[in-house]
Amino acid sequence: MVNSEDQEYLLIEDNSKNKRFKIKRHTKKLKILIFSLLTVIAISIPFFLHKNDDNSQEEIKLVYIKGYSRKDKYGLELNSNILDGIYCVGFDNDPDKLVEDWKLYNPPCPYLHPVHYPDSILNPKCDDISVQLINYENEDGGLPYSIHLKSISEQLKKWKKFEKKNGDNPFYGQKKVNELVDDKYYPFDYGYNGKDTSDIDDDEYYKNVVNSRMDEVPDPRRRRLFSFILFNSEYDLLDLYLSEYYEIFDYFVIYESNMTFTGTPKPLYFTRALLETDRYDKFKDKLIPLPMKIEVNEDNGRGYAFPREHVARRLVVAEGLRSVQARHGDIFMHGDLDEMVKPHVIARLKKCGGWEHLQAGIGGGPKSFKNDDVETYFKNENLVSINEHGQYSVDYQKDLSIGFQSWFYEYSFNIIQNKKAGTIYHPNIALFDAKRSLGQIPDRVNRKPVTNKTKRREYEDPLLDPNFNPYQGYMYTNNTNDHHTGKGFLGEFVRFESSRTFDQMKQRGQPAFWNAAWHLSSFLPTIEHIYNKVSSYSHLNDYHIQGEEAIKKDIIQRIKNHQYIFGATTKYDDNIPILPKNYTKGYEYNFSKKYWDDNLKNNGDNIDFINFIDVLNHEIPNHIWQNPICYSYMIDRDYGMEKKIWWQVIPREQWKYVRFEELNKTLLNELIPPLLSEDFRREMIEEMKNKD
Known part of the structure; x- marks a missing residue:
């Protein structure tokens, strides 16, 4: 234990002389337990740049990032992926620079903290609540299906009755969503x-x-929920993501690589921020960094970036499940950082039952290897066949994942691809299946029935074998290319399951949660930040112009014209977000079964219901409307362009300590987006006075 406002990190240079850097910590002289140490070694080493088909080497200085053991209160090792260390370039290619010295570093919101949700969100009354799914028979997926959720305790009782009666297998894999949403037990x-x-x-x-x-x-009533995301350098978006979900998710596994998907060496922005600064201290007990090297160097016809992205998705799922020590029935969500599920939706899915058949089908748990007639095809490969992608042909689920219908916003909430309906179906969730993970053949299937012959196996309990990987069923044996030349589980297919158009989803009758997420595309504070992200995108080849200034000019023009950041110049729709009527109460929701049943039966004609749907169509994340000064550019895109963001006005030395409510009225009015009503402003400023 140390009693100091400073925490020291060590930089070891070529000459082996030690330099110490003090990181200011806003701790009010509380005792700090040092969970991890950042060791940075600056050396000259050949760094292989997989940029296009150039196999040249460039001598650059790298830094070595390594964390020490950091376990949470349950004994889970949060730093498991950085205990062995990894090399990366320094900030602005300077090995001596720290995170906060990076030229594009922007500070966290001074009021950054987890969003606190009411008990009605965190612990919904499952036997009286519903969740909505897209009804493809309605234009643009208008009014949805509403399915009745149940407490998991009630679902367990119903399964026992079903099993006792030896009920017929419903074979969910052959059914479309409209066949799976009636008010009955599935x-x-x-x-x-x-x-x-x-x-x-x-x-x-x-x-x-x-x-x-x-x-x-x-116990499924206490199942955990994990988020597996890809991160580049978007600190504001990560602040928002962690704040919005901290009280709902159990762990966040955050993937980043030491090279962009386009082939340029990059710093490990998140890992170093986690170790060097106090930016994420309020969330640290749920954060698992996953920095990795990129080994893919091939062109799949769309460039070199997409194969790297696909393998990154594969790895964040596989390594994410291992990192959190997933167990049967846990829920994992995979998506990009800018794909945000609505908290009130994901909280219902975590706590309540009655929807799982839409993804996992008939379900069923693993058998104990303590019984010597339980086999694994990782030991006996004759049990299964392998398809053209190297995947084991075993019927584990109805669909590999379920997507969330997302409103696609570009640059800010002012610009939307289609104001009538969400147009993409990410992120995606799935139940972790220990049968798959262990290579066990299920007794019940979701398509055609199979006969499993049991016999005494010829090997010992696999879980007593130190060389047996209990997560092997979610891993793939060759991650050096995108040609699927190995065998196992392709984690990127979790996402691909819903990477389809509305018409394709409709044709398949594929379940997707209705009006359930936001896609915050290019929600970055300044043109410099947007360009930094664009230059690492898989879509960079869509630009047919060269040079930083030319691309920046093109992006600015696209923002002004409300056009997508890449490709075609189709104009997007204008949008005005709806803020809560009351700052203190926030949005008010009603997802009771009866409320939705009655209104859908009447075709949604009730004026109160129409207004409620309008709010659902235009609501924004809680952490944004609670802190509109910090995220002004997300509400009004003029900020960061013609208007200045708060940290462009407040001196750097005051970033950590500024109190917006204490600013003079003229400056405060400049920083507050015009969308806010006078009542909302007044309530917000009063609440700020009460915050830490």
Whole structure:
């Protein structure tokens, strides 16, 4: 323990002389437990640039990033992916620079903290609540289906009754969404036969889960929720993401690489911010960095970037599940940082049952390897065949994942691709299946029935073998290319499951949660930040002009014309976001079964229901409307362009300590977006006075 406002990190240079850098920490002289150390070694080393088909080498100075052990209260190692260290370039190619010295570094919001949700969001009354899915029979997916959710305790009871009656297999894999949304029981097996564990406190319970065998099923009423995302350098978006979801998600696995998808060496922006600064201290107990090298160097016809992106998605799913010590029935979500599911939707899915059959089909848990007739095809490959992608041909689920219908915004909430409906179906969620992970053949399937012959296996309990990987079923054996030359699980297909148009989704009858997410494309503060991101995008080849200034000029013109940042210059729609009527209360929701059943039965003609739908169509993330000065450019795109953002006005030395409510009225009016009403402004400023 140290009693200091400063935390020291060590920089070891070529001459082996030590320099110490003090990172100012806004801790009010509280004791700080140093969980991790950043070791930075500046050396000259050949760095292979996989840029296009250029195999040349360039001598540059690298820094070596390594973290020490940092376990959470359940014993999960949060720094497991940085214990061995990884090389990357320094900020602005300077190995001596720290994160806050980077030329594009922008500070966190002075009021950055987790959004606090009411109990109605975090612990919904599942037996009286609903969730909505796209009804493809309505134009643009207008009014949705509304399915009744249930408590997981109730679902467990219904499964036991179904199993006792030996009910018919519904074969979900052959059904479309309209066949799966009636108000009746859709059989789903959680694989759990234990007691209700609600009397066990969280510390004891989750310690047991983390240390349990993979073939043991934890209580589904206490299932965990994980987010696996890709990160480049978008600090504001990551601040927003973590604030919005901290109270709902259990862990965030954040992938970044030491090279952009376009082939340029880059710093490890997140890992270094986590280790060097206090920016993410409020979220640190749920953050798992996943910095990785990019080994892919091939052109798939669309350039070199997309193969790298595909493999990155594959790895963040595989390594993410391992990093969080996933167990059967846990939920994982994969998407980009700018793809944000609505909190009130994902919280219902985490806590309530009655929707799982839409993705996982009939379900079912793993069998215990303690029984010597339980096989794994990782030991006996004769049990299964492999398809053209190297995937094991085993029927585990109805769909690999479910997507969230997302409103596609560009640059800010002022510009939207289609103001009538969401146009993409990401991020995606899926239930973790320990049967797949362990290579077990399921007893119940979702398509045509199969007969499984059991016999005494010829090997010992695989989970007692130190060389057996219990996550092998979610991994792929060759991640050096995008040609699927290995075998196993292709994590990028979790995303591809809903990478389709509305008409394609309709034709397949594919479930997707209605009006459930925001896509915040190019929500970056300044043109310099936008260009920095564009230059690393998989879509960079869509630009047919060369040079930084020419591309910046093109982007500015696209923003002014409300056009997408890449490709065609189709004009997007104008949009005016709706803020809550009351700053203190926030948005008010009603997802009760009866409310939705009654209004859908009447074709949604009730004026109050129409207004509620309008709010759902135009709401924005909580952390943004709670801090509109910090994220002014997300509400009004003139900020960061013609108007200045708060940190462009406030002197750098005051960034960490500024209190907006104490600014003079003239300056405050310049920083507050005009969209805010006078009542909203007044309530906001009063609330600011009460914040830490």
